[in-house]
Amino acid sequence: MANKACNEVVTVANMPMTVFDMISAMQNKYADRVAFRYVEGKDTVVEKTYDQYVQDIRKATGYLQQELGEPKGKKIVILSRTNYEYGAVVFGTMMAGAVIVTLNQGKTWAELEYELGMVEPDLIFNDGIDYGYRAQLEALYGARLRPMDAWTAAPEAEMVNRIDHESLLMLMFTSGTTGRSKGVMLSEKNYFTACQMYINGQKDILDQEERLAPQYLDRNFSHFTLVPMFHLAGFICYFVYGIQGWTLNLCCDARDLRRDMSLMHSDAMSTPPVLVEMIYNEIKRGHADRLNGLWNLSCSSAILDPAILSELVKNGFYINQCYSMTELAGYGLLNVTQEGNHLRALGKPDGFCEVKVDENGEICVRGGCVMLGYYKDPEATAETIDKDGWLHTGDLARVDEEGYYYMTGRKKNLIILDSGENVSPEELEKLLGKCDAIKECIVKEMGKKIGTVVCCEDDKQQQVKAFVTELNRTLPMYKRISVVECSAEPLPRNALGKLLRK
Known part of the structure; x- marks a missing residue:
């Protein structure tokens, strides 16, 4: 079977830019290569x-x-x-x-x-x-x-x-700060613009393979795909790996993670934070062999402890981090540095789209990656994409002298969990408001868990906690409230009367 070592490397200059051309290349250039692996039955x-x-x-x-x-x-x-x-x-x-x-x-x-x-x-x-x-x-x-x-x-x-090319191709839902999810309208142009960033970054990864994993040079590059395909981090792999004729090793159930990893060698893996920590712990315990040759980790920028990433680099891993959002079809800032002082950065712009920090300190993006808009929601679209075509991400950042972007805060209130799931605090606050004993409340992250601070009378605390217990039974696991703090005093507000979340 053909392998990556003896085939032309796909570059931005020669990559397909349409679904039709990508599928044609799959048929004409990569027909005999393995596109997918998965485990059926026991093993x-x-x-x-x-x-x-x-x-x-x-x-x-x-x-x-x-x-x-x-x-x-x-x-x-x-x-x-x-x-x-x-x-x-x-x-x-x-x-x-x-x-x-x-x-x-x-x-x-x-x-x-x-x-x-x-x-x-x-x-x-x-x-x-x-x-x-x-x-x-x-x-x-x-x-x-x-x-x-x-x-x-x-x-x-x-x-x-x-x-x-520039019309609606896909709807992908994303969490919204109003508590209702929004349908993000994406086009073929959006996806292939985003793919330019990833294809450009893949050269850095392949350049490291001879140093970090020479024993796999004669095999098709493979990706352990655990992130669900309804999530952009999983879905974009269909494009990035399909364009290059590489292999997706599908883990169809997270409960089978260890089994599937042991049965299918994978070079790379897109990982939510909790899995990066698991991999780090396996190495610390001397169980690197359980990873079955995994050496390249892709994760969200500026979420993980740089000390953990630095230790992984020292132990033979190549780390690439990406800052993006569904509204940009996966495009954003890519951080491929392996240097400790920049491991906490979001990354650098690559020039395929325009990226800037505006006068308010907010990251803004303009170009072919920007979504068509929110489905059936022109008001939300207008709030996100300005008249000049800049998409306002809601994230605040600074830029250092070397051009690296660093997150300084979140304009939006979304809680980003270690699992990679996003949770809208407003949605949970609205549900908590149905409890008669709660005068006011905020929901926020507390020690990597979802917690709530509630204003209620002292003798109503048990009623509040019982309400939260029942509410949790109706919620998906990742949205459940794990910490409840009660106060008889009104919750702090800012000068405009808005509840403070800090």
């Missing part, structure tokens, strides 16, 4: 080549044409955990000219009902697992539900480019 590793992958994409396109007649512009939802079929549905939908929508199956039914109602899906591909709302899903959308592999017997559609 059977299944491999799918790019040739098989492209055939399945074409079948998924053919299925949509059979089901919908003309799929152009139709909304196709995926509500499923990660699996091989997910990618075929994603690109089959895109090649049909339809709009793909990825939803978080771990949300509550109330959240999903809101998002599905906004999207008005034509079809919903679902893994059939009951996440606690199966009856409601079938009652409202039963006729539109399809299994993830519904397309396997369909004829392969002709490869035709049906995508409008």
Whole structure:
């Protein structure tokens, strides 16, 4: 099988810039390479080549044409955990000219009902697992539900480019500070602009492989994919690795992390903070062998302890950090330094889009990566993208003399957990406000947990805590409130009367 050592390295100058060209390259250049691996049953590793992958994409396109007649512009939802079929549905939908929508199956039914109602899906591909709302899903959308592999017997559609480069290609939902998620409208142009940053950064990674992992030079570069595909950090891998003909090793269930890692060697891994700490602890305990050759970690910028990152570098890891957001299709600031003094930086701009810190200290971005807007929410769009096309991220930063950006604060109040999940405090505060005993409250991060500070009478504290216990039963695990602090005194406010969160 062809390997990375004897093939032309993909660069920004020669990379495909459309989904059609990317899939054509998969078929024409990478047909025999392994596109995906995953574990089936107890310990059977299944491999799918790019040739098989492209055939399945074409079948998924053919299925949509059979089901919908003309799929152009139709909304196709995926509500499923990660699996091989997910990618075929994603690109089959895109090649049909339809709009793909990825939803978080771990949300509550109330959240999903809101998002599905906004999207008005034509079809919903679902893994059939009951996440606690199966009856409601079938009652409202039963006729539109399809299994993830519904397309396997369909004829392969002709490869035709049906995508409008600057029009709506995908809806991806992101947490909002109002407590309601927003549908981020992204185009093909958005994704491939973002991919330029990653492809440009991959050269630094490959340059390190001969030094850090020479034993794997004759193998196709592979990525351990644990981050869910409804999350941009997972989803962007479909593009970045597909463009280069590399391999995604799918971990379909986090509970199988150690098993899957032991059965599938991976060079790289996109990691939420909690996993970086796990890897660090494995090395400290002398169990580096459990990582099965993993040597490249990708993580969010400025979230992890630089001391941990520095120790990982000393132990043979190459760390690349990225600052981005869904509204930028994964573009932002890339930090590939391995030097301790810059490990806490967000990164540097690379020139593919414009990045600046404005007069208020806020990071702003302009260019081909900027979303089309928020779906059915022109007001929120106008608040985020100004008249000159600058997207205001809500994050505050400073720039040092070497051009590195450093986070100085968050204009937004989102709580970013070690798992990588974002939680809106306003959403939880609204729910807490339903308790008669609570006069006012704030929700914030407390020691890496979600906590609340509540103003209530002393004799109402037990009532408040009982309410929180019951509320937690209705929330996803990552949104549950772990710390409750009660005070009989009014909570502190600023000069404008707004509650202070610090």
